[in-house]
Every structure is written in C-alpha cells, then in structure tokens.
Amino acid sequence: MDKKRIDVTRPSMPPFEEYVNEIKSIWERKWLTNFGAIHNELAEKLEGFLDVPNISLFTNGHQAIYSALCLLGKPGGEVITTPFTFASTTHAIAQAGMTPVFCDVDPVTYTLDPSKIEALITEKTVAILPVHVYGNVCDTEAISAVAKKYGLPVIYDAAHAFGVKKNGKGIGNFGDVSLYSFHATKAYNSIEGGAAAYGDKELSAGFKRFINFGLVDGENVENTGTNAKMNEFSAAMGLCNLRHIGEVLEGRKRVCTIYKKILFECDPLFDEKTGVEPSLGIKMLPLQDNVESNYAYFPVLFGINENCKVTRDQVKDMLATENIHARRYFYPLTSEFDCYRGAKGAGETPVAESISRKVLSLPLYAELASEDAVMIAELIKAFLK
Numbered sequence: 001m002d003k004k005r006i007d008v009t010r011p012s013m014p015p016f017e018e019y020v021n022e023i024k025s026i027w028e029r030k031w032l033t034n035f036g037a038i039h040n041e042l043a044e045k046l047e048g049f050l051d052v053p054n055i056s057l058f059t060n061g062h063q064a065i066y067s068a069l070c071l072l073g074k075p076g077g078e079v080i081t082t083p084f085t086f087a088s089t090t091h092a093i094a095q096a097g098m099t100p101v102f103c104d105v106d107p108v109t110y111t112l113d114p115s116k117i118e119a120l121i122t123e124k125t126v127a128i129l130p131v132h133v134y135g136n137v138c139d140t141e142a143i144s145a146v147a148k149k150y151g152l153p154v155i156y157d158a159a160h161a162f163g164v165k166k167n168g169k170g171i172g173n174f175g176d177v178s179l180y181s182f183h184a185t186k187a188y189n190s191i192e193g194g195a196a197a198y199g200d201k202e203l204s205a206g207f208k209r210f211i212n213f214g215l216v217d218g219e220n221v222e223n224t225g226t227n228a229k230m231n232e233f234s235a236a237m238g239l240c241n242l243r244h245i246g247e248v249l250e251g252r253k254r255v256c257t258i259y260k261k262i263l264f265e266c267d268p269l270f271d272e273k274t275g276v277e278p279s280l281g282i283k284m285l286p287l288q289d290n291v292e293s294n295y296a297y298f299p300v301l302f303g304i305n306e307n308c309k310v311t312r313d314q315v316k317d318m319l320a321t322e323n324i325h326a327r328r329y330f331y332p333l334t335s336e337f338d339c340y341r342g343a344k345g346a347g348e349t350p351v352a353e354s355i356s357r358k359v360l361s362l363p364l365y366a367e368l369a370s371e372d373a374v375m376i377a378e379l380i381k382a383f384l385k
C-alpha cells in the first residue's frame, strides 16, 4: 500500500456550512469587493485580535509590503533588508522602484542583525525592512534605535507573525508599519489576503487610496496606486477562520511540542534559549523572552556541529521516501536569485547563507495527527543516530 502523503503544510478551513452561511449575505447585498461589509467587519475584528490600533486589508501580503514601501519609502532609494526571507520581501522593494541592500542575520533568531545595519546606511537609504521570520521576533528595540538615529522608517514583514505578541503587545505595534500575510499556507488564512497594521491613523487614507488605483474619489487621482483590495469572499473566510484561530494555534503547538520533546529535550545539554541540541548537532527556534509564539513553523538546522553526520538534504530525501515532504524554507537566499546577483550586500551575509544551507522546515499544521508527528520525529532521530 502507498504511504500516506504528508505535506509541509495544509490550510486551516472552517466547517463548510459555516463558510456558506457567512457568504449568504453577499448575494443579498450584491457587493463583492471595494471595502464591503464583511471586509469592514474583518478589519475591525482583526484590530482586536492582533491588538493593533489600525488595520488595512489587502489582496495578499505581498501587495501590503509593496504598498507600505510606496507610501513610506522613496523611488530610487535603498532599503536595508534580510536575504533570509521569501521572494516577496525582496521583490516588493524592487517593484517599488527601490534597491535592496542585504544585511546579515542573527545566528540565534535568524532575524536582521541590528549591529550590522549601521554600516550599510548611506545618504540613499530610505527604509529598513526586517522580517519576523518564522514568527521569531526581531530585536525591535535595537532596530528602532538605529532607525531613529538616521530618521528612517521601519517596515516589518510580519507575514509569519500572525498573533505573535511581545511584552504582551501585538507584534504589529512595533515599527512604523507591519505587514501580515493571510495566504492559505499561513497559520491564519483568508485564502489569499494580507494586512497592514500601523499606529499613525493618517496612513489609513493613504493605504485606502493606494490600494484602489490612487483614486481620491470617482474622478480624482493625485498619486499612482495599485489594485489590492480584499474581496468579500476572502474576508468571509478570514472571519470564519478567526473564530477557530484558538484551536488552530493549539493544534500547531501540540505538533511543535512533540517535535521538541523527541528531537531536542532528551539531551540535558539542550539549550532552550538558543534552540541548540549539541549531541545531535541540530538547532530549533530559540525560546524568546516575553514572546507569545504562534507556532507557525518548525524549522530545524541540521549540521550545526560535527556530531551531525547527515546533511539537511539527506534528511529531506529520507523523509521524501516515506512520502513526507519537508521544505528547504528558505533556500536559496533571495540575494542568490539571478535577479539580485551583484546587489549590495549579496554574497556578504555568511550567517544567513549558513542557515539557508542547513534549514529544513518540518510538516506543521493544526490537523497533523500526533502519531504522524511522533513518526516524523522518530524517523529523523533514528536517521541522525
């Protein structure tokens, strides 16, 4: 018999009837997009759940990053960012007419290393774009300090950080603006979707215009814009999924706890603060002080010391023979894409490079059965030994 297929992720979906019930009113209103009633309800509910003062909704996270750069950056300017991210982050900079400048990351959290930002700042720098990668929180204080010194806006890619809190505050409260992704593969989804969270209420009108072709009203346009409005069907999925977010995050936590227990906690030398398990030569995400996690990903670095006798790719291939599909997320670095070869900082981020050569994200979703998670972790453990 064929082995059951287990993918790296699977979207969370509400009960079918719940979604159908949610979209019924769309037929009565005949209002499909352009800031409809469900869109507005979702925006309001998300402000509460994410604990942020203002939210604008988008078709997807990429458009949210792009729009924020267009509003807060400057064409022709340089944006300091991490290469250890998804294509979207770097592409958004380029599409907004700016140049990415690649800065290395911290070896423990894999987020932008604030101590390396200053050396990259020039008179052309217009923004800093860090990523709360895997929901790991950036060193927001240190990044704010550099940004403040040079008068630069901080635009956080929070695509991975839905529901994450730091010091009891929603992660979207840090920096000038934070962009979330509600893509089907994320911890929370609206099929496709995204949001910008920000403190400055003035930005609200700017985003609203920008994502609707720059229209001030039916006939007047002062600035360019795009089309990035969330439609009612996506918003309805978002509303339904928000009702179930508690169970979803619990399910993810359950799987992460199993992986952690089997692969990491057996070793008394396992260090929660760094995520390092020295006996097997592997590393998981660190436990961050005062951070409420969303258990969005379970990336493992293979080969952090000589005790690990197998490569990341060998682990990936071994799992694939069992029909388990882990993902090299992120590999390669975006600075290694053909379109960014030769960019400033490309090839000069050794920490990010080393992480991307070692990292494998294990299957993780709320419905992953505990026995499957145990099986995956045991397979890896046996392979490492």
Ligand SMILES: Cc1ncc(COP(=O)(O)O)c(C=O)c1O
Pocket (backbone or CB within 6 Å): 060, 061, 062, 063, 085, 086, 088, 089, 131, 157, 159, 160, 180, 181, 182, 183, 193, 194
């Ligand atoms: C780090 C990061 N940034 C941006 C995005 C773009 O989000 P979306 O797919 O919603 O456009 C994603 C995910 O897809 C991501 O992982």
